[in-house]
Amino acid sequence: MKPFTYSRAASVQEAAQTAASVQGARFIAGGTNLLDLMKLQIETPTHLIDVNHIGLNRIEATDEGGLRIGALVRNTDLAANEVVRRDYAVLSRALLAGASGQLRNKATTAGNLLQRTRCPYFYDTRMPCNKRKPGSGCAAMKGISRGLAIIGTSDACIAQHPSDMAVAMRLLDANVETVTADGTRRSIPIADFHLLPGDTPHVEHRLTPGELIAAVTLPPPIGGTQVYRKVRDRASYAFALVSVAAVFGEDGSARFAFGGIAPKPWRVDAADAAVGSGPKAVADAALAGAQPTAQNAFKQGLTARTLASLFRQKEARA
Amino acid sequence: MDAVELTVNGRDVHLQLDPRTTLLDALREHLHLTGTKKGCDHGQCGACTVIVEGRRINSCLTLAVMHEGENVTTIEGLGSPDNLHPMQRAFVTHDGYQCGYCTPGQICSAVAMLEEIAADIPSHATQDLGEVEFSDAELRERMSGNICRCAAYPNIIAAIRDVAGEGEA
Ligand SMILES: Cc1cc2nc3c(=O)[nH]c(=O)nc-3n(C[C@H](O)[C@H](O)[C@H](O)COP(=O)(O)OP(=O)(O)OC[C@H]3O[C@@H](n4cnc5c(N)ncnc54)[C@H](O)[C@@H]3O)c2cc1C
Ligand code: SF4
Ligand code: FES
Ligand code: FES
Numbered sequence A: 001m002k003p004f005t006y007s008r009a010a011s012v013q014e015a016a017q018t019a020a021s022v023q024g025a026r027f028i029a030g031g032t033n034l035l036d037l038m039k040l041q042i043e044t045p046t047h048l049i050d051v052n053h054i055g056l057n058r059i060e061a062t063d064e065g066g067l068r069i070g071a072l073v074r075n076t077d078l079a080a081n082e083v084v085r086r087d088y089a090v091l092s093r094a095l096l097a098g099a100s101g102q103l104r105n106k107a108t109t110a111g112n113l114l115q116r117t118r119c120p121y122f123y124d125t126r127m128p129c130n131k132r133k134p135g136s137g138c139a140a141m142k143g144i145s146r147g148l149a150i151i152g153t154s155d156a157c158i159a160q161h162p163s164d165m166a167v168a169m170r171l172l173d174a175n176v177e178t179v180t181a182d183g184t185r186r187s188i189p190i191a192d193f194h195l196l197p198g199d200t201p202h203v204e205h206r207l208t209p210g211e212l213i214a215a216v217t218l219p220p221p222i223g224g225t226q227v228y229r230k231v232r233d234r235a236s237y238a239f240a241l242v243s244v245a246a247v248f249g250e251d252g253s254a255r256f257a258f259g260g261i262a263p264k265p266w267r268v269d270a271a272d273a274a275v276g277s278g279p280k281a282v283a284d285a286a287l288a289g290a291q292p293t294a295q296n297a298f299k300q301g302l303t304a305r306t307l308a309s310l311f312r313q314k315e316a317r318a
Numbered sequence B: 001m002d003a004v005e006l007t008v009n010g011r012d013v014h015l016q017l018d019p020r021t022t023l024l025d026a027l028r029e030h031l032h033l034t035g036t037k038k039g040c041d042h043g044q045c046g047a048c049t050v051i052v053e054g055r056r057i058n059s060c061l062t063l064a065v066m067h068e069g070e071n072v073t074t075i076e077g078l079g080s081p082d083n084l085h086p087m088q089r090a091f092v093t094h095d096g097y098q099c100g101y102c103t104p105g106q107i108c109s110a111v112a113m114l115e116e117i118a119a120d121i122p123s124h125a126t127q128d129l130g131e132v133e134f135s136d137a138e139l140r141e142r143m144s145g146n147i148c149r150c151a152a153y154p155n156i157i158a159a160i161r162d163v164a165g166e167g168e169a
Helices: A012-021 A034-039 A075-080 A082-087 A089-096 A101-106 A109-114 A165-171 A269-277 A279-286 A298-317 B023-030 B086-093 B103-118 B136-142 B153-163
Strands: A005-008 A025-028 A047-050 A059-061 A067-070 A175-179 A185-189 A212-218 A225-231 A242-248 A254-259 B002-008 B011-017 B049-052 B055-058 B071-073
Touching (some): A075 A101, A075 A109, A089 A165, A089 A225, A101 B055, A101 B103, A109 A212, A165 A254, A225 A298, A242 A298, A269 A279, B002 B023, B049 B103, B086 B103, B086 B153, B103 B153
Antiparallel strands (some): A175 A212, A225 A242, A242 A254, B002 B011, B049 B055, B049 B071
């Protein structure tokens, strides 16, 4: 790791102000992604602001009947929360499908949203990568791309967003609440929070430098049958090749969101509308315009089959 | 250098550390508690698992300075050769290892994992989110963050089941 200085913030204001005043400063929450990348010198902050003690670790009801999840709530605690288990089961399921017990004990809501891609070349500093080093090229296009995205990609980057949690939050129409050094607060719909790569794959989200995530809010519960299915190379402790989060409503309507296949949690209105025509139609609508590589074209069929298994799961519960 | 105070295995320790020092390196290189192992140093194997404030974590992916004032339990703190922790004894009885490299991490993880079940924390293997039930599938899923290159998995599960009082499957 490159040398850095460390400070522990005591409040949200202090954290945001330090971030604005110290050049090269970064927040550290669980540290499970940032330290991993710092050891490889992919991330090289000069100062770390520890945000673990600024009072953002609560889960509480909102006035609208939804839920406000503090940015520092651990993935374990969010998945185990009684209200989440009962009213937002798809979120519990997505969290529990990710990482390991040890990692979930450290990983936080904000850190999970902001975790970076698992593209093998992003991790290999000897290889060209437009995300790590803008303009250097993309080693994945002609390399090992099996795990990477098939839709929403660009000529510059085909990296996938690796989060499970974010897929469920996209399905539930969550909002990301932030605060900046001057105290400005704003709420960003999760649909707009992550950015597609385009020509600037190193820009991954809408946060401005030093902007702190304070919480993620969920709208009131939508009921229905909530399911999450993750397909991966081993049964546990592996990132998704394809994952699907779904809510099947009692009126025959449904919502779908997808992980492992795109640079951000993937959701398409036309896919939701196709529920009456079955899993293949939903997959076709979700993947319209997909541009897979020869190595990851299998994800198209796998998405359809994963959806089919969710339709069966829903039927079995009905 | 940053001053860091920790309570490790019940003992207060004062260290002067470069902020880059991971909790794992602080334990092994500075406190010479070499029971905790470094496998991958990237959160991918679980060999470095220790218990901090009652929770199991990967000590390789956290900085020692971030744990100022906290309680850390390593394999050395669970039991000693003449006074083994029940989980340590069960690993011996059931032959839950071959080379032994992953074992300290497995044992720390297993001890804290049983607490997680007792605290009603669900897992990917939990059938009904309303109620966590004990099963081998639960144990396997919950221990998936501890890789064993020797593949002692069946005996590891037997040892944990024994400690949990669930006997033979
Ligand atoms: C071996 C391994 C397997 C994994 N498997 C999975 C998996 O299957 N599925 C999955 O979804 N994830 C998986 N993960 C990733 C894991 O979920 C993330 O590392 C974790 O969620 C990151 O959270 P953190 O709190 O540790 O973030 P940190 O590492 O602390 O931070 C990550 C980023 O977020 C920023 N940040 C943190 N908090 C804030 C805040 N409040 N405001 C603004 N910025 C902030 C940091 O500056 C940093 O850039 C795995 C990780 C490992 C190491
Ligand atoms: S796919 Fe993106 S992250 Fe991977 S090498 Fe290409 S530019 Fe880098
Ligand atoms: S050494 Fe920490 S997980 Fe491998
Ligand atoms: S006993 Fe050798 S790695 Fe587990």
